[in-house]
Amino acid sequence: MKQELNRALQLSSPIFFAYFPLGMVFGILACHLGMSWQIATLMSVLVYAGSVQFVALSIILSHGSYFSLIFAALFIAMRNCFYGLHLLERFNTRWPLKLFLIFGLVDATYALLVTHPSTESGKDKLFCFFLTLFIYLYWVLGSLFGAIFSQWLPQFPGLKFVLPAFFMVLVIEIYLKTSSLKRFIIPIIAAIAAYFISPNNFLLIAIVLSIGLILLTNYRKVLAK
Amino acid sequence: MNQTTYIIGAIFILFAITMITRIFPFIFGNLLKNSTAVQTLGEYLPASIMVLLVLYEINIKSITTAPYGIPACLGLIIVTLVHLWKRNIIFSITAGTVSYMLFIHIL
Numbered sequence: 001m002k003q004e005l006n007r008a009l010q011l012s013s014p015i016f017f018a019y020f021p022l023g024m025v026f027g028i029l030a031c032h033l034g035m036s037w038q039i040a041t042l043m044s045v046l047v048y049a050g051s052v053q054f055v056a057l058s059i060i061l062s063h064g065s066y067f068s069l070i071f072a073a074l075f076i077a078m079r080n081c082f083y084g085l086h087l088l089e090r091f092n093t094r095w096p097l098k099l100f101l102i103f104g105l106v107d108a109t110y111a112l113l114v115t116h117p118s119t120e121s122g123k124d125k126l127f128c129f130f131l132t133l134f135i136y137l138y139w140v141l142g143s144l145f146g147a148i149f150s151q152w153l154p155q156f157p158g159l160k161f162v163l164p165a166f167f168m169v170l171v172i173e174i175y176l177k178t179s180s181l182k183r184f185i186i187p188i189i190a191a192i193a194a195y196f197i198s199p200n201n202f203l204l205i206a207i208v209l210s211i212g213l214i215l216l217t218n219y220r221k222v223l224a225k
Numbered sequence: 226m227n228q229t230t231y232i233i234g235a236i237f238i239l240f241a242i243t244m245i246t247r248i249f250p251f252i253f254g255n256l257l258k259n260s261t262a263v264q265t266l267g268e269y270l271p272a273s274i275m276v277l278l279v280l281y282e283i284n285i286k287s288i289t290t291a292p293y294g295i296p297a298c299l300g301l302i303i304v305t306l307v308h309l310w311k312r313n314i315i316f317s318i319t320a321g322t323v324s325y326m327l328f329i330h331i332l
Binding site: 034035042053063069073162164171206211215222 | 228229232233234235236237239240242243244246247248249250251254257258261262265266267269270271272274276280281282283300301304305308309314315317321322325330
């Protein structure tokens with residue numbers, strides 16, 4: 001057990017430097033936007049999805065409807081549907097543990113699990129558990145820390161830029177992995193169209209248009225059996 | 226609806242949604258694996274969503290009024306250059322955000 005714990009701690013330590021500060025920024029922003037530290041932390045404990053939480057902050061702040069919240073969250077979180085597909089066998093265990101592993105399957109956990117296949121059978125579930133737990137704690141503790149200390153921190157104008165910067169980094173990472181610019185043309189066309197259709201429902205319309213364009217431009221692949 | 230109720234409601238909705246999207250493949254895995262439409266979306270949609278989130282978060286409406294989204298564009302260019310150079314997520318975000326803060330101060 002100690003061996004799995006150490007391995008999980010060692011592998012997840014670089015993630016600490018990403019999730020803890022990012023969680024902190026979330027806590028600070030949430031509190032500066034008027035949430036209490038308890039509510040901000042509760043959100044990280046229950047929702048545990050960085051991009052969803054950040055986008056939700058913008059929507060909640062502009063008093064968006066639950067419908068627009070559900071729609072935006074659904075599509076941002078949807079990439080998780082594809083993560084699970086690679087871990088069907090590996091997470092095949094008792095339900096309470098399985099539920100926790102599924103709940104904790106965020107970008108970093110997925111990336112580490114897929115790049116570090118199970119070593120010996122039997123103990124691998126324990127390793128998965130520790131890895132998931134540690135990464136979860138980095139995020140929650142970061143949020144708690146940021147939320148509590150936000151009171152003493154001045155409001156920096158422009159701190160909100162961490163969000164577009166964070167998504168921009170993910171865009172670059174996708175580009176570096178696929179080295180194709182083609183897949184970035186679709187969202188730009190969709191964005192321009194959505195902007196002219198209705199700037200207030202920009203995200204929702206742009207996502208729907210992107211889905212349509214992706215299926216349309218790949219219709220041969222989609223229809224092929 | 227009062228503000229706290231609205232936010233707590235939102236948190237539980239978001240909890241349900243992240244849980245549903247994460248558990249989905251474990252229930253419908255075999256169905257999804259065989260759908261070509263799902264595979265195509267799985268391949269192309271993440272890139273689209275990320276680009277749209279960048280645009281959403283810099284607030285696309287700000288482009289029509291001064292300073293015409295220039296600080297945001299410069300900030301994103303810095304993020305890109307720094308990330309291609311060091312490929313360290315936290316470093317890139319910090320560099321971009323700090324320069325954005327400077328730009329909105331200067332411009």
